[in-house]
Amino acid sequence: MPDETTQNRLTFLLGGARSGKSLHAERLITALPAPWTYIATAQAFDDEMRERVAHHRDRRAQGWQTLNAPLDLAGTLRALPAGAPVLLDCLTLWLTNVMLADHDVEAAVTELCGVLARPTGRWYAVSNEVGLSIVPENALARRFRDEQGRLNQKIAALADEVLFMVAGLPMKVK
Numbered sequence: 001m002p003d004e005t006t007q008n009r010l011t012f013l014l015g016g017a018r019s020g021k022s023l024h025a026e027r028l029i030t031a032l033p034a035p036w037t038y039i040a041t042a043q044a045f046d047d048e049m050r051e052r053v054a055h056h057r058d059r060r061a062q063g064w065q066t067l068n069a070p071l072d073l074a075g076t077l078r079a080l081p082a083g084a085p086v087l088l089d090c091l092t093l094w095l096t097n098v099m100l101a102d103h104d105v106e107a108a109v110t111e112l113c114g115v116l117a118r119p120t121g122r123w124y125a126v127s128n129e130v131g132l133s134i135v136p137e138n139a140l141a142r143r144f145r146d147e148q149g150r151l152n153q154k155i156a157a158l159a160d161e162v163l164f165m166v167a168g169l170p171m172k173v174k
């Protein structure tokens with residue numbers, strides 16, 4: 001009989017930069033039996049990003065397999081074997097990649113939500129809460145903030161559980 005930790009469920013982890021989202025998601029998923037799948041959306045274009053990615057890779061010990069999905073997140077999720085525990089990190093960089101590639105954001109979000117609404121294993125998805133500061137001065141940043149807010153609302157609505165990370169601590173908001 002599957003329980004809450006193993007059945008097909010989506011947990012959505014939201015928070016600010018360096019709020020501890022990834023680490024908390026890693027702790028939750030590694031409480032389940034390995035192997036764990038890490039889906040990375042980041043593209044390391046510069047040394048700072050390469051360092052961040054290296055730090056993450058060092059932290060993930062044995063038991064992890066990493067898939068890169070900077071754009072085709074829905075396709076990558078659909079191709080996973082049923083039952084795989086998955087950590088998707090993160091929706092913010094995925095949305096950035098979609099916008100910078102000039103793809104149709106609405107179509108991409110609709111496709112992704114269709115997949116996330118029916119998890120085929122224990123899935124954890126990480127995203128940034130980006131709207132808590134002052135209104136950004138440039139138009140692209142304002143559009144990004146709005147698209148990110150809309151995306152987060154959609155994922156939160158379909159997720160089974162939502163955690164808001166504050167200074168490394170999870171607040172259960174759904």
Ligand SMILES: Nc1nc2c(ncn2[C@@H]2O[C@H](COP(=O)(O)OP(=O)(O)OP(=O)(O)O)[C@@H](O)[C@H]2O)c(=O)[nH]1
Nearest residue numbers: 017018019020021022040041042052053056089090
């Ligand atoms: N390409 C790639 N990206 C990775 C890999 N491991 C982690 N990342 C990316 O690293 C990013 C997270 O970077 P951080 O700067 O630590 O995140 P943060 O949101 O500021 O911090 P936290 O809230 O503490 O998680 C995620 O978007 C991942 O996609 C990897 O193996 N390959």
